[in-house]
Amino acid sequence: MNDHAVAAHDSHDIPHDDHNSPEHIKREIRVYLMVLGALAVLTGVTVFACYGLHLPIHYAVMVALAVASVKGFLVAGFFMHLLSEKKLIYGILILTVVFFAILLWGPAHDIADKFHY
């Protein structure tokens, strides 16, 4: 039986493994709502620190990027389920991060040359 046929066969009978048990899904929903709260608070913190307090640029960069990184971790980790994803996905993302780092390193290197850092 191919995958499509399997789907048609059990389309009305989703197997209730641990991840699909109603209790597990309800726990997931509670986590999603907590993450929503955390993201809302962190957004408020960034806006207040950078826009409300008019922090000097060096401090503003540190605060804004640190908070954005935490928010990014929450979205990727919980909403995109990266905390419990397969190894292949991690492999793809590590490769992406390497190329992304090269992309950022290029300009940084150029700037360092320009200003003789």
Add this chain to the structure above:
Amino acid sequence: MDAHAVADHGHGHAELEIPFNVHPRPDTGLYNGKLGVWLFLASEVMLFGALFSSLILIRTSAAHWPRGWEELHVIPATVNTFVLILSSVFVVLAWANLRLRNDKVARMYIAATLLCGVAFMFIKGYEYSLSLGHGHFPKTSNFFAIYFTMTGLHGLHVLGGMVVFAYFLGPGWKMLTSERERFINRIEIVGLYWHFVDLVWIFLFPTLYLL
């Protein structure tokens, strides 16, 4: 060709079926759609990464660069941040409720996500109108060129997600009765895309508006 990948649907001709679009492949542990979306998202990281890299290069090389809040409208952008975060939660709630077989609730959450997309685009349009009204165009300065390019590209991604959600809410919804698991997987992977769009905004918002 795998004999199982070909099925005759009674029309006298065989149709090629895409394998492993519901259950995981044994070697990857993932269904093909999910792997495909992650590969697509990896390419998207490079696309936006190139623009962030350009922004860093142009900004650090500029003699003068304005603080974002001096030139842009922070309040509507902040509201848009909350709207996108809320829409991300609606997608995961739709997916969770489909798995709980609360189909009506799930559909309501998909509709809510779409509405959030519409709200985001309206607010973004309002913000653009304010900037253009002040005579700020992409040609005005490097700052506005970067601003319109990055937010414009991000807005196109929001629009693309809205089209997909509108499809699932309308004609695509009938798959729920014919191939339930496959439909749930589709919501999961459009959700991955939507969260990525949210993730880009999480970095775009402070970079352009607050720094």
